[in-house]
Amino acid sequence: MKKIILLLAVACFCLQSTGQIISDFESWHNLNAGGVSLSIPNGWNSTDSTICYFGFLTNPGGAFVPQVSKEMPGNGGGTAIKAATKIQDDITGYIGSGPMPCVASNSTIIVDASLTFLFEGGTPFTYNPYSAGLWVKNNPVGGDTTQITILALDDSDGGDSVVSVADTLLGSAISAYTHITLPFKLQNASFSTTKIRVIISSSANFGIDTVFTNLHDGTWIVADDIMISAPDGTSQYLLSEKVAAVYPSPVENTLHVNLQNQDKNQYQLHLLDLNGRQIAAYEIHETLNTFDVSSLAKGSYLFNILKDHKIVQSGKISKL
Numbered sequence: 001m002k003k004i005i006l007l008l009a010v011a012c013f014c015l016q017s018t019g020q021i022i023s024d025f026e027s028w029h030n031l032n033a034g035g036v037s038l039s040i041p042n043g044w045n046s047t048d049s050t051i052c053y054f055g056f057l058t059n060p061g062g063a064f065v066p067q068v069s070k071e072m073p074g075n076g077g078g079t080a081i082k083a084a085t086k087i088q089d090d091i092t093g094y095i096g097s098g099p100m101p102c103v104a105s106n107s108t109i110i111v112d113a114s115l116t117f118l119f120e121g122g123t124p125f126t127y128n129p130y131s132a133g134l135w136v137k138n139n140p141v142g143g144d145t146t147q148i149t150i151l152a153l154d155d156s157d158g159g160d161s162v163v164s165v166a167d168t169l170l171g172s173a174i175s176a177y178t179h180i181t182l183p184f185k186l187q188n189a190s191f192s193t194t195k196i197r198v199i200i201s202s203s204a205n206f207g208i209d210t211v212f213t214n215l216h217d218g219t220w221i222v223a224d225d226i227m228i229s230a231p232d233g234t235s236q237y238l239l240s241e242k243v244a245a246v247y248p249s250p251v252e253n254t255l256h257v258n259l260q261n262q263d264k265n266q267y268q269l270h271l272l273d274l275n276g277r278q279i280a281a282y283e284i285h286e287t288l289n290t291f292d293v294s295s296l297a298k299g300s301y302l303f304n305i306l307k308d309h310k311i312v313q314s315g316k317i318s319k320l
Contacts, residue, residue: 062089127230
């Protein structure tokens, strides 16, 4: 699969608006990298785990610290995600000691042999988006700039093709939660969006190489309540917590949908083709549900789980 490097030459937009939406960063999990205890929202990954892991391997006596943390309260309460530039010891043979930026993403972060960060995956999304909205706080130090990049991607052919991009650089201090709206700029009209990839960086000067430049310890960005909107009025939160387990994939005849709580009789399951056209809909009446999908043609499908006509979980399955 093709992978897309963080640094993209795209235009930047930042429009003010107001409002309050449901929090997205409420469920976190802990992990250990190189002996360092880290925490990250479910469904998200960050570069500090890679820095701590490779730092321990190349420099076992070095001091490495977490760079992602919970910001409490989040917008309207709850929890937001905070990514900070912090001083790390040297990753011997690769990167010298000093301030290192942090990237958090709803995709898998991969490192190649030269310690270049690459990205795979994202959140399934079935419409071509026109805007992304989120609440932010920002603390740039010494002229540094934070960055938010949101990619609409088409992976229907197995590779990641960019459909459109929403991007901004934040160089001003923002002490209170402020809502920003980022319009998507179309890159290729021949593709249709199948997933959204969000990349939040504590520095726009993020070229993984032997040296970081113009970075400052203490620069951070906080993000919360990321919502993607499409022209037909469809809005989707990039939720970090699964409402249901949907399996197996690939599926042959019977699809299982198991709710993670007892809040049944309020959900629907919609199956869509890779162009976003709905091909089947099911009511979820029990905690444990089975649906006959034997009549579906072989191939890949997107699914949405809805509550009160709003998408609360999305995903992708394949049919044998």
